[in-house]
Amino acid sequence: xAQESPTFSPLYRQIKTLIVQGLENGEWRPGxxxxxxxxxxxxxxxxxxxxxxxxxxxxxxNLVVRRQGKGTYVATHSxxxxxxxxxxxxxxxxxxxxxxxxxxECWRAKAGPEAAKTLQINIGEPIIIVRRLLQFSxxxxxxxxxxxxxxxxxGLTLDVLKDYQGSLYSLFESRFGVRMIHAEERIRxxxxxxxxxxxxxxxxxxxxxxxxxxxxTYGDKPVEWRRGLxxxxxxxxxxxLS
Amino acid sequence: xAQESPTFSPLYRQIKTLIVQGLENGEWRPGxxxxxxxxxxxxxxxxxxxxxxxxxxxxxxNLVVRRQGKGTYVATHSxxxxxxxxxxxxxxxxxxxxxxxxxxECWRAKAGPEAAKTLQINIGEPIIIVRRLLQFSxxxxxxxxxxxxxxxxxGLTLDVLKDYQGSLYSLFESRFGVRMIHAEERIRxxxxxxxxxxxxxxxxxxxxxxxxxxxxTYGDKPVEWRRGLxxxxxxxxxxxLS
DNA sequence: GAGTGGTCTAGACCACTGC
DNA sequence: CAGTGGTCTAGACCACTCG
Numbered sequence: 001x002a003q004e005s006p007t008f009s010p011l012y013r014q015i016k017t018l019i020v021q022g023l024e025n026g027e028w029r030p031g032x033x034x035x036x037x038x039x040x041x042x043x044x045x046x047x048x049x050x051x052x053x054x055x056x057x058x059x060x061x062n063l064v065v066r067r068q069g070k071g072t073y074v075a076t077h078s079x080x081x082x083x084x085x086x087x088x089x090x091x092x093x094x095x096x097x098x099x100x101x102x103x104x105e106c107w108r109a110k111a112g113p114e115a116a117k118t119l120q121i122n123i124g125e126p127i128i129i130v131r132r133l134l135q136f137s138x139x140x141x142x143x144x145x146x147x148x149x150x151x152x153x154x155g156l157t158l159d160v161l162k163d164y165q166g167s168l169y170s171l172f173e174s175r176f177g178v179r180m181i182h183a184e185e186r187i188r189x190x191x192x193x194x195x196x197x198x199x200x201x202x203x204x205x206x207x208x209x210x211x212x213x214x215x216x217t218y219g220d221k222p223v224e225w226r227r228g229l230x231x232x233x234x235x236x237x238x239x240x241l242s
Numbered sequence: 243x244a245q246e247s248p249t250f251s252p253l254y255r256q257i258k259t260l261i262v263q264g265l266e267n268g269e270w271r272p273g274x275x276x277x278x279x280x281x282x283x284x285x286x287x288x289x290x291x292x293x294x295x296x297x298x299x300x301x302x303x304n305l306v307v308r309r310q311g312k313g314t315y316v317a318t319h320s321x322x323x324x325x326x327x328x329x330x331x332x333x334x335x336x337x338x339x340x341x342x343x344x345x346x347e348c349w350r351a352k353a354g355p356e357a358a359k360t361l362q363i364n365i366g367e368p369i370i371i372v373r374r375l376l377q378f379s380x381x382x383x384x385x386x387x388x389x390x391x392x393x394x395x396x397g398l399t400l401d402v403l404k405d406y407q408g409s410l411y412s413l414f415e416s417r418f419g420v421r422m423i424h425a426e427e428r429i430r431x432x433x434x435x436x437x438x439x440x441x442x443x444x445x446x447x448x449x450x451x452x453x454x455x456x457x458x459t460y461g462d463k464p465v466e467w468r469r470g471l472x473x474x475x476x477x478x479x480x481x482x483l484s
Numbered sequence: 485g486a487g488t489g490g491t492c493t494a495g496a497c498c499a500c501t502g503c
Numbered sequence: 504c505a506g507t508g509g510t511c512t513a514g515a516c517c518a519c520t521c522g
Contacts (some may be wrong), residue, residue, distance in 0.1 A: 008517095008518080010490075010491055010492090011492070012491075012492085036506075036507060036508080037508070038506095038507085044495090046492080047493045047494065048493090049491095049492070049493065050491085052508085053492090053514080055508095060302075061484060062484060066508065067500090067507085068499070068500050068501080068507075068508050068509065069498080069501035069502080069507055069508065069509095070502085070506095070507065071501095071506090071507060071508075072507090072508080080372070087481055088483075115320075157410050181480075181484075182483065182484050183483040184480070184481070184482055184483070185431065185476075185482075185483060186478040186480055186481075187478060188474035188478045188479070189431040189449035189450050189451045189472070189474050190431070190449050190474075191448075191449050204376045207432050207433050207449035207450070209429065212478075213483075230431070232429075232432075236428040236429060236430045236454075237428070237429040238426070238427070238428055238429075239331075239426070239427045239481055240424075240425075240427075241327065241328055241424065241426070241427060241428065241455075242304060242424050242425075252498095252509075252510055253510075253511070254510075254511085278487075278488060279488080279489070280487095280488085288512090289509070290513090291510095291512065291513085294489085295510085308489065308490090309489080309519090309520085310488075310489050310490065310518070310519050311488055311489065311518070311520040312487095312488065312489080312520060313488060314488090314489075314522085323519080368509080390510030432507085476507065486520105486521095486522095487519105487521090488518100488519080489517105489520105490516105490517075490518070490519095491515100491516080492514105492515085492516080493513100493514090493516105494512100494513090495511105495512090495513100496511085496512085497509105497510080497512105498508105498510070499507100499508085499509070499510095500506105500508080500513095501506085501507075502504100502506090502507105503504085503505090503506105
């Protein structure tokens with residue numbers, strides 16, 4: 001017999017979708033607590049265990065953070081613990097150190113075929129391009145070129161970038177309401193071009209890590225495309241396989 | 243008041259430990275099914291829900307694979323689905339293609355300070371070093387140098403490697419009972435040395451990805467240290483961030 | 485239809501936090 | 504102490520696989 005319920009979705013997943021919608025709609029903002037499991041159970045008219053399973057999945061996806069005895073909180077990029085979730089660069093030896101972002105340029109352009117395809121917008125639609133440097137203990141280690149859809153990031157200027165203290169994603173979250181929740185990186189080794197070599201203080205042609213990232217927000221909608229060149233003379237990209 | 247139970251471990255985690263021990267001891271072998279949840283519940287004298295939660299964690303850690311309606315199976319590197327779990331190399335364009343391992347050398351040596359530290363053995367203990375090439379559609383893309391603790395892999399020779407069809411980890415699992423369940427990779431960009439350049443068919447000094455991996459088995463015991471040089475002219479290292 | 489994993493419930497109790 | 508997440512149980516029922 002044919003499959004009876006091709007679109008079967010368990011109750012806890014429907015509940016999860018509802019709670020995620022609450023996050024999307026801003027019903028609960030980053031850093032805030034969502035209602036308790038029993039409150040949500042009453043609200044959605046299901047058992048507490050079902051709400052729990054929904055939140056379990058959300059916690060596994062880093063959408064939300066549980067704190068025993070306190071509550072469940074909406075994940076935020078302002079949380080220092082989230083800093084190294086997307087930047088997997090660690091020193092070859094020594095302690096993990098915080099990075100400083102140095103914005104270089106910020107200009108507007110129209111999306112070319114590649115940017116349009118990656119950001120899932122139409123060719124010719126406005127985009128914003130940011131170039132910035134990442135420094136560890138004063139030394140430049142990464143140069144990033146970041147492509148953003150212009151309609152979402154209206155008002156983003158070099159001055160805004162320079163004024164902000166904290167990570168880029170933290171700015172995107174608090175200023176533009178855009179939360180990166182997932183990303184895919186493609187890593188290659190390339191030879192440093194003249195400009196990047198100068199910025200990173202290495203010889204032209206030196207090997208660099210090219211890290212191309214597409215960041216997604218709710219519903220797997222792409223909202224950032226960036227290409228970083230990482231100098232791995234004193235740092236390395238750390239990845240856990242499991 | 244001071245914390246009352248610093249070593250508190252929930253029941254389901256104790257059950258999990260017991261089941262994992264069954265895997266370690268070979269009570270259930272890779273590819274086989276473990277007993278049903280209700281059987282295990284009876285055996286350990288807990289409720290089925292508690293067994294379920296234990297297995298949930300094991301499934302999340304890829305120790306075990308659930309198949310609805312059939313049972314729960316011990317994960318195996320022979321399963322094609324596990325092939326790309328540790329090799330995150332995909333073509334820049336086109337379909338994912340299977341890789342072929344070409345063993346080049348296999349010799350015995352004594353562990354130096356670095357190998358000893360990484361493999362957590364004593365300096366001077368026997369190790370085995372393997373060099374091999376990885377080819378995609380006939381072209382060499384990766385050259386690996388692999389360090390293994392000699393006492394675990396006794397009997398490993400170049401002929402054994404050449405005779406075996408399938409992945410290295412599949413061989414380690416079936417021939418030596420060693421299961422890699424976790425790994426950590428450190429990625430850098432380096433310039434190709436003369437030998438590697440020749441093997442990979444690139445110019446000396448061409449940028450290559452250096453991927454250093456430590457693989458761990460049960461109890462986070464390191465059992466493999468390898469360094470791979472990846473040519474990323476037509477492939478890239480793909481990584482999901484979440 | 486029997487057996488397995490997957491879902492859902494209701495209720496009890498434990499561990500942690502903060503007032 | 505009240506409120507929150509975390510654990511554990513027992514039982515019912517659903518979805519899937521296979522003989």
